[in-house]
Every structure is written in C-alpha cells, then in structure tokens.
Amino acid sequence: MSGLFITFEGVExxxxxxVIQYISTQLRAEGYEVVTTREPGGIEIxxxxxxxxxxxxxxxxxxxxxxxxxxxxxxxxxxxxxxxALQRGQVVLCDRFVDxxxxxxxxxxxxxxxxxxxxxxxxxxxxxxxxxxxxxLDPKVGLERISDNEQREKNxxxxxxxxxxxxxxxxxxxxKERFSDRIKSIDAHEPLDNVQAECETVIRSFLxxx
Numbered sequence: 001m002s003g004l005f006i007t008f009e010g011v012e013x014x015x016x017x018x019v020i021q022y023i024s025t026q027l028r029a030e031g032y033e034v035v036t037t038r039e040p041g042g043i044e045i046x047x048x049x050x051x052x053x054x055x056x057x058x059x060x061x062x063x064x065x066x067x068x069x070x071x072x073x074x075x076x077x078x079x080x081x082x083x084x085a086l087q088r089g090q091v092v093l094c095d096r097f098v099d100x101x102x103x104x105x106x107x108x109x110x111x112x113x114x115x116x117x118x119x120x121x122x123x124x125x126x127x128x129x130x131x132x133x134x135x136x137l138d139p140k141v142g143l144e145r146i147s148d149n150e151q152r153e154k155n156x157x158x159x160x161x162x163x164x165x166x167x168x169x170x171x172x173x174x175x176k177e178r179f180s181d182r183i184k185s186i187d188a189h190e191p192l193d194n195v196q197a198e199c200e201t202v203i204r205s206f207l208x209x210x
Contacts, residue, residue: 010135013142
C-alpha cells in the first residue's frame, strides 16, 4: 500500500505549522501512521541548505541560486524522508513543497513558474502531493502576525517588502485555479479553532474518498 502525501501552503504567517501539529495528533489518535516534516529541511542535509537560503545576512543571493537551492533541498528531503514514508504506507504532512517554489521564485521573483517547475521536475521525479491545503491570508496580516510572535523564526523572506508577499498571494491564486483538483483552500483569517476544524474537514473528506 502506498501512503498519502499532503502538503500545506500559504503566505508567511498563515499558521500552517500549528495546524499541521493539530492534524497529526488527530490522525494518530485514529490509528494513522503520520510523518510531519517541512521544506526546506526535514532532514540534516536539507536543514543545512535551509540555513543558507533563509539566513538574513544572505541578501545578495541570486534568484536562480535560491531556486536551485530549494530544489536541491527538496530532492534530498524526498529521497531520505518523504518517499520512504510513502512506501511504508504512511501519511506525510509537509509544510511547503513545490508550489512554494512556483509562487516565491517563479512568480514573485519573476523567474517564471514554468521555468521553475522544469527545474523541480528533475528534483521530484513526478512525486507530487495527493492533496494540498492552501491557507489563504492577506499578506499584511501574515507579516503582522510574524512581527507579534517572538517565538517564530525570523528569516530572510520575512525581510521582503509587502509587494513581494502580495505577488506570492497572487501566485497561489493562480495555482489554485490551475490545480483545482489538488489544491483546496481554507480561510486563514478565521480564529485558530475554526481553521483547524476546516482543515480537518477537508482532509477527512479526502481520506474517506481513498
């Protein structure tokens, strides 16, 4: 039996990490074997690449370099963590995946979504998510949440101007239309309990169809 690959996407500060932990707890309580992970990162090599990409001092990083580093981290993460878990029949909950590269580097950085997708095709070997939850949120609200949360990691992307994050939001809207069968959106402006409940409803509906 092959597992299920569920990814979570959205602008900065959308609350994905918190909801992923909630969903993993709920699914484990029902007997599902769940793996939670993140991009870039999830395993040692990819976490080291993450440190390079998101280091606030690396403001001189070229956009194509950034895209290639994300793809490299993604490949190693897939090989070491995601693919083995799916082969074991587990449910993988991943904070960000290829859609992030399409939105951030492809659209917001202006490299082109198709061009960035071609780079990632080599990295992912057709391993696309079965379901993607898109947290829809006004980027301004997301940045305010980040500013107010002293515990949250502050990284290089958080230093980008609001216009950059608005482009990311627009890219996600385009991706939702393009991959409407895979990407399901929820309103991340709602209180956390509501967001968790809505996300759980979407995932349970998906699981029941399998």
